[in-house]
Amino acid sequence: MDFNLRTPGPTPVPEDILQASAAQMINHRGPEFKSLIESVTSKIKEVFQTSNDLYILTSSGTGALESAVVNTISPNDSVLSISVGVFGDRFSQIAHMYGADVTDLKIEAGKAVDPEQIRKELNSNPKISTVIVTHNETSTGITNDLQSIAQVVKGEFDKLLLVDSVSGMGSIPCPVDSWDLDVVASGSQKGWMAQPGLAFISVSKEAWEAQSKATTPRFYFDWEKAEQYLQRGQNPWTPAISVMYAMDKSLTMILNEGLGAVYERHQTIATKTREAVKSIGLELFADEKYASNTVTAVKAPDGINCGELLSNLRTKYNIVLAGGQAYLEGTMFRIGHLGFVPEKEIDEVIDALKKELGR
Amino acid sequence: MDFNLRTPGPTPVPEDILQASAAQMINHRGPEFKSLIESVTSKIKEVFQTSNDLYILTSSGTGALESAVVNTISPNDSVLSISVGVFGDRFSQIAHMYGADVTDLKIEAGKAVDPEQIRKELNSNPKISTVIVTHNETSTGITNDLQSIAQVVKGEFDKLLLVDSVSGMGSIPCPVDSWDLDVVASGSQKGWMAQPGLAFISVSKEAWEAQSKATTPRFYFDWEKAEQYLQRGQNPWTPAISVMYAMDKSLTMILNEGLGAVYERHQTIATKTREAVKSIGLELFADEKYASNTVTAVKAPDGINCGELLSNLRTKYNIVLAGGQAYLEGTMFRIGHLGFVPEKEIDEVIDALKKELGR
Numbered sequence: 001m002d003f004n005l006r007t008p009g010p011t012p013v014p015e016d017i018l019q020a021s022a023a024q025m026i027n028h029r030g031p032e033f034k035s036l037i038e039s040v041t042s043k044i045k046e047v048f049q050t051s052n053d054l055y056i057l058t059s060s061g062t063g064a065l066e067s068a069v070v071n072t073i074s075p076n077d078s079v080l081s082i083s084v085g086v087f088g089d090r091f092s093q094i095a096h097m098y099g100a101d102v103t104d105l106k107i108e109a110g111k112a113v114d115p116e117q118i119r120k121e122l123n124s125n126p127k128i129s130t131v132i133v134t135h136n137e138t139s140t141g142i143t144n145d146l147q148s149i150a151q152v153v154k155g156e157f158d159k160l161l162l163v164d165s166v167s168g169m170g171s172i173p174c175p176v177d178s179w180d181l182d183v184v185a186s187g188s189q190k191g192w193m194a195q196p197g198l199a200f201i202s203v204s205k206e207a208w209e210a211q212s213k214a215t216t217p218r219f220y221f222d223w224e225k226a227e228q229y230l231q232r233g234q235n236p237w238t239p240a241i242s243v244m245y246a247m248d249k250s251l252t253m254i255l256n257e258g259l260g261a262v263y264e265r266h267q268t269i270a271t272k273t274r275e276a277v278k279s280i281g282l283e284l285f286a287d288e289k290y291a292s293n294t295v296t297a298v299k300a301p302d303g304i305n306c307g308e309l310l311s312n313l314r315t316k317y318n319i320v321l322a323g324g325q326a327y328l329e330g331t332m333f334r335i336g337h338l339g340f341v342p343e344k345e346i347d348e349v350i351d352a353l354k355k356e357l358g359r
Numbered sequence: 360m361d362f363n364l365r366t367p368g369p370t371p372v373p374e375d376i377l378q379a380s381a382a383q384m385i386n387h388r389g390p391e392f393k394s395l396i397e398s399v400t401s402k403i404k405e406v407f408q409t410s411n412d413l414y415i416l417t418s419s420g421t422g423a424l425e426s427a428v429v430n431t432i433s434p435n436d437s438v439l440s441i442s443v444g445v446f447g448d449r450f451s452q453i454a455h456m457y458g459a460d461v462t463d464l465k466i467e468a469g470k471a472v473d474p475e476q477i478r479k480e481l482n483s484n485p486k487i488s489t490v491i492v493t494h495n496e497t498s499t500g501i502t503n504d505l506q507s508i509a510q511v512v513k514g515e516f517d518k519l520l521l522v523d524s525v526s527g528m529g530s531i532p533c534p535v536d537s538w539d540l541d542v543v544a545s546g547s548q549k550g551w552m553a554q555p556g557l558a559f560i561s562v563s564k565e566a567w568e569a570q571s572k573a574t575t576p577r578f579y580f581d582w583e584k585a586e587q588y589l590q591r592g593q594n595p596w597t598p599a600i601s602v603m604y605a606m607d608k609s610l611t612m613i614l615n616e617g618l619g620a621v622y623e624r625h626q627t628i629a630t631k632t633r634e635a636v637k638s639i640g641l642e643l644f645a646d647e648k649y650a651s652n653t654v655t656a657v658k659a660p661d662g663i664n665c666g667e668l669l670s671n672l673r674t675k676y677n678i679v680l681a682g683g684q685a686y687l688e689g690t691m692f693r694i695g696h697l698g699f700v701p702e703k704e705i706d707e708v709i710d711a712l713k714k715e716l717g718r
Binding site: 002003005007009010011012013018019021022023024025026027028029030031058059060061062063066093094097098099187189195196197217218219220221236237238239240241242243246314320322323 | 361362364366368369370371372377378380381382383384385386387388389390417418419420421422425452453456457458546548554555556576577578579580595596597598599600601602605673679681682
């Protein structure tokens with residue numbers, strides 16, 4: 001029996017997409033695959049709103065973040081990392097791991113970064129060449145004001161800007177070209193309504209310049225190999241073909257609906273979720289001004305054990321929510337509402353919370 | 360319409376497995392996923408015939424090879440790379456990329472390595488700490504005598520042995536523990552009868568010792584993170600869940616059939632394929648003594664353009680074979696027969712070749 005799966009990825013996959021993904025295999029070096037990768041790449045670029053290069057990686061979103069780091073950053077490069085939660089911390093850890101000299105601007109969980117803080121950091125540390133930032137932080141339910149961040153990082157300081165929009169792209173506006181974002185990563189199990197297994201990364205001209213200088217060794221995630229093979233309609237390594245079938249189908253659905261309508265749908269359901277949560281006396285974890293339209297983080301009510309609550313929702317109501325991640329465990333629970341979200345599933349979540357919490 | 364897909368991976372996926380893979384998503388941090396990863400991991404270990412640690416990576420087989428290198432080898436470590444074809448070359452390139460001091464023992468395409476050559480190299484270069492080798496080389500249709508290789512590398516010299524059995528494991532014998540193989544990589548789209556998207560890697564005690572000393576930076580492919588999360592029934596990063604569903608089903612089929620029967624089935628169909636190829640006057644590319652039971656490489660007959668032949672087979676007969684890879688392009692074509700191989704599909708290939716080549 002299927003759950004009412006309301007985690008912020010993996011998200012439920014519509015039946016048509018599940019069926020599309022179950023098609024028989026094809027040769028990943030043949031003409032059918034060439035059509036497939038060209039179709040999927042071009043449609044993903046429409047959602048990214050970019051004419052930059054775009055590659056499909058067989059990995060999770062974290063693999064795409066690693067590809068951003070190893071392709072553009074050399075050991076000892078000065079990097080400003082802006083973290084508003086667990087995924088921001090992870091992006092920073094990857095940069096640390098590959099030897100970057102990282103300045104960590106760590107924002108209190110539940111808040112967005114103020115672009116003025118970034119301006120201050122970049123003014124006081126002119127050696128910084130690269131800024132890494134999370135667009136949509138699922139661990140805290142925050143969406144950073146990426147457009148304003150990019151105006152500072154790119155417009156005022158002309159630094160390289162690497163963006164984790166793994167869970168944002170496709171659900172909330174993230175127009176790569178008009179916001180001038182150098183590298184943007186996303187993943188198939190988020191707003192894309194497909195299964196996990198593929199990640200996407202866009203690469204600007206400036207990012208290619210950084211790539212040509214970056215000395216960090218790379219093989220599996222090397223963009224040059226991705227580009228060489230894409231010119232022949234291939235991936236360098238055998239890709240997750242069934243997830244690519246799913247993406248081809250889901251992208252058609254997304255583009256038929258229209259990006260504006262998709263964003264509006266996410267906004268409507270997010271507003272509904274936040275209002276409903278507040279109406280039963282629960283408190284939002286995130287600063288509401290920057291609350292994400294993809295996930296609502298709810299503070300654990302006093303005296304409530306989050307682990308038990310989530311377990312009861314699962315066993316008694318067939319509803320799966322997410323807990324807090326890492327150092328946020330026990331402080332919150334999270335309701336995912338990105339991708340394919342029938343409104344009645346949110347109603348069911350609220351009803352179950354009412355009953356379980358006696359509200 | 361589906362093709363008679365006879366490439367050495369991706370392989371055709373049986374209908375039951377396709378359907379299993381189309382199940383709805385689950386929370387990858389929840390109890391259902393814990394059951395799934397534990398079931399799949401334990402069954403893969405049965406096929407690997409190992410009690411070593413085993414991790415499931417969301418990547419192609421090449422990702423698993425990269426994980427073998429970055430987890431066990433430090434820059435300037437002396438590595439002996441044995442290559443009998445394109446995949447052996449790739450394994451060597453990865454070691455080169457991450458700064459190893461690689462001695463390349465490159466064997467003529469179509470031949471297997473003679474363990475005596477390895478003995479000679481290890482005798483003449485005592486600094487070598489690690490040997491990397493391909494078990495089953497799909498680019499040339501060769502299976503190396505891995506047991507004898509391991510007797511030299513492990514039994515006589517006690518070096519670390521990293522094995523690419525991406526296309527071998529599950530189709531031909533590769534008992535990890537009894538052959539004393541430190542690290543062995545495989546991939547879901549080969550004999551496992553599932554779609555591409557997951558790779559598997561086994562890690563011995565000696566490999567863990569190497570891991571604890573290896574200074575190469577690693578994040579996405581780090582085994583320590585994989586181990587930490589597996590203890591909670593999770594992957595560190597969101598995995599390709601639908602391919603894991605497929606693997607769970609296919610492993611049940613494989614283990615029900617029995618490993619001995621699976622190997623015998625591969626041997627029978629491979630022998631049949633080789634005999635049929637020879638019976639129509641074509642020549643095997645590989646030294647028949649070491650010819651692989653997973654793929655048959657056939658020399659391009661004089662005056663035949665391989666690209667045209669493969670294109671005609673596809674458009675006129677609905678049959679997809681593989682060409683030669685990289686520097687072998689144009690010299691051969693390859694008939695895959697690993698995983699799910701109805702005998703009549705091989706008959707169809709031979710019939711079509713007869714007609715096209717006028718034999």
